[in-house]
Amino acid sequence: MNKSVLSVLAAGALSLVLSGCGESSAPDADAVSVSGSTSVTELMEVLGEHWHKQSKVIVEVQGTGSSAGIHAANQGTSHIGMSSREVAGDELVSGVTTSVLAYDGIAVVVNSSNTIAGLSTAQVAAIYRGEASNWQDVGGEDLPIVLVTRDPASGTRVAFEDIMGLKAEDERGNIVSTIARTAQVAPGNGAVKMTVAQNSHAIGYISLGSVDGSLKSVSIDGIEASMDTIADKSYKIIRPFVLMHAGQEASKNSEAFLTWLLSDEAQNIVSAEGYIPAN
Amino acid sequence: MISPNSRRAVVDRAFHGLFLLCTLISTLTVGMIAIYIFAEGFPALKEVGLLDFVTGTEWVPPVYFGILPMIAGTAFASLGAVAIGVPMGLLTAIFLAEIAPRRLALFLRTAIELLAGIPSVIYGFFGLVVIVPAIEQIFNVPSGSTLLAGIVVLAIMILPTMVTLSETSLRAVPPGYREASLAMGATQVYTIFHVVLPGARSGIMTAVILSVARAVGETMAIIMVMGNAPALAESLLEPARTLTANIALEMAYASGLHSSALYATGVVLLVFIMVLNAAMLYVNRKRGG
Numbered sequence: 039m040n041k042s043v044l045s046v047l048a049a050g051a052l053s054l055v056l057s058g059c060g061e062s063s064a065p066d067a068d069a070v071s072v073s074g075s076t077s078v079t080e081l082m083e084v085l086g087e088h089w090h091k092q093s094k095v096i097v098e099v100q101g102t103g104s105s106a107g108i109h110a111a112n113q114g115t116s117h118i119g120m121s122s123r124e125v126a127g128d129e130l131v132s133g134v135t136t137s138v139l140a141y142d143g144i145a146v147v148v149n150s151s152n153t154i155a156g157l158s159t160a161q162v163a164a165i166y167r168g169e170a171s172n173w174q175d176v177g178g179e180d181l182p183i184v185l186v187t188r189d190p191a192s193g194t195r196v197a198f199e200d201i202m203g204l205k206a207e208d209e210r211g212n213i214v215s216t217i218a219r220t221a222q223v224a225p226g227n228g229a230v231k232m233t234v235a236q237n238s239h240a241i242g243y244i245s246l247g248s249v250d251g252s253l254k255s256v257s258i259d260g261i262e263a264s265m266d267t268i269a270d271k272s273y274k275i276i277r278p279f280v281l282m283h284a285g286q287e288a289s290k291n292s293e294a295f296l297t298w299l300l301s302d303e304a305q306n307i308v309s310a311e312g313y314i315p316a317n
Numbered sequence: 318m319i320s321p322n323s324r325r326a327v328v329d330r331a332f333h334g335l336f337l338l339c340t341l342i343s344t345l346t347v348g349m350i351a352i353y354i355f356a357e358g359f360p361a362l363k364e365v366g367l368l369d370f371v372t373g374t375e376w377v378p379p380v381y382f383g384i385l386p387m388i389a390g391t392a393f394a395s396l397g398a399v400a401i402g403v404p405m406g407l408l409t410a411i412f413l414a415e416i417a418p419r420r421l422a423l424f425l426r427t428a429i430e431l432l433a434g435i436p437s438v439i440y441g442f443f444g445l446v447v448i449v450p451a452i453e454q455i456f457n458v459p460s461g462s463t464l465l466a467g468i469v470v471l472a473i474m475i476l477p478t479m480v481t482l483s484e485t486s487l488r489a490v491p492p493g494y495r496e497a498s499l500a501m502g503a504t505q506v507y508t509i510f511h512v513v514l515p516g517a518r519s520g521i522m523t524a525v526i527l528s529v530a531r532a533v534g535e536t537m538a539i540i541m542v543m544g545n546a547p548a549l550a551e552s553l554l555e556p557a558r559t560l561t562a563n564i565a566l567e568m569a570y571a572s573g574l575h576s577s578a579l580y581a582t583g584v585v586l587l588v589f590i591m592v593l594n595a596a597m598l599y600v601n602r603k604r605g606g
Contacts, residue, residue: 076569102569103569103570105572106569106571106572109572183459184459184460189570190379190567190570219377219547223544237460
């Protein structure tokens, strides 16, 4: 008796496990799927919730990275792709349209104990190329510099390289990053922040929205990174949050969501979240 | 009415089927993982060339894909961890199995087994706030996120594997061996090193190999303490990146050839693990034969 009960239970449990594998999370036909840059995801989730309250349409947001966002828009696997860097025309297939959701500044950050208050673009570039390896070289104390960077496909890193001129043709004719190979690579904005906050020799770059009292942001070419200097475009290291709308997969809901994202109402939320509205 | 005998036969057969099904599922999973990783990694291996891929020193996606720095990172981090963790673990196992009083051994063993249950992200966090700053102070280097920090964290992480498995195999050595040795006037330490250890040799070898496998496969803790620079480290006090870290760091953002190159990194990792498993099979076969 006991044995047969046991076998029925075991078979039942197994069939549950097996049926579980087959059940994929089929996307809601009416939902709007958004994927891409992890930097944009935070803002997009807030916007998606606001839109859900009004329209009852569910917005599914996935932070997969800028390159994956571009890929998703091209393949039509998401309705909307997100990128935290400029997207070149040849990166997109025809039919995919782009619009800028917001602008974000990238702050160059150092440890709170660092005496440096400001750097020039050329100095930051020299530091990241590994040419300046002591804070003394750029007007600071006689201490070695510890470089902290991001992984190569991160939108923040690509934008930072583009703006600071940290890309060059190498001897084999390829355009490659000139950030020193020995720089520490931190997995994400938060990890850069943590490393720089802890190490008195470190320098890093993070989204301006993430800067807080644990570290200090330095001025670039004499201009402090702030909402105002980004809004009037005097601060140099800014990048757009680009939305890509997959043409062939467009639905009524995704079009309505996109239109709303660029409306004054949504753009006010963008600014309340600490980013610069697109217009 | 079904006779009790035929009912028993049906239950028996049902269980045989269940055992077979479970075995098939786990075996098929291994096969599917291998096939999937090979299939996804193949485009990169073809484009870059296997030799250039494993001997290239430049990792600059999406242009250059050379993983020699990461192979070296994994090899040095694992070997370093084994160099510290294996002797320490073995001596701990000897203490627990041969020297410590029963109650003390029970308490210590529980503590060490607890070590095995701590999630790796906690080891990483411990490394980040304790070991990394300690290395900065002791060696007077600007950043403690180095190969050495990875080695120390991994050495601690492989201790439970090493201690538990070695202790089990030390205890499996028949008491008669020890008694004979002691009866002939040998000291306890002499008995441990010349009688008990050789008797437990193959079990200890298995423990060492599983420890290496644990070190090779560790990801999260390593990412947090090793600095992850994709360059060949010239000393223990420079940052380095392992194969696992390479995949975990870049997977989320990668696309196209870059993504395939990460799968190809997985292929190399899989080969690493297969070699280790083959070594273990070899060691165990000698014990059986």
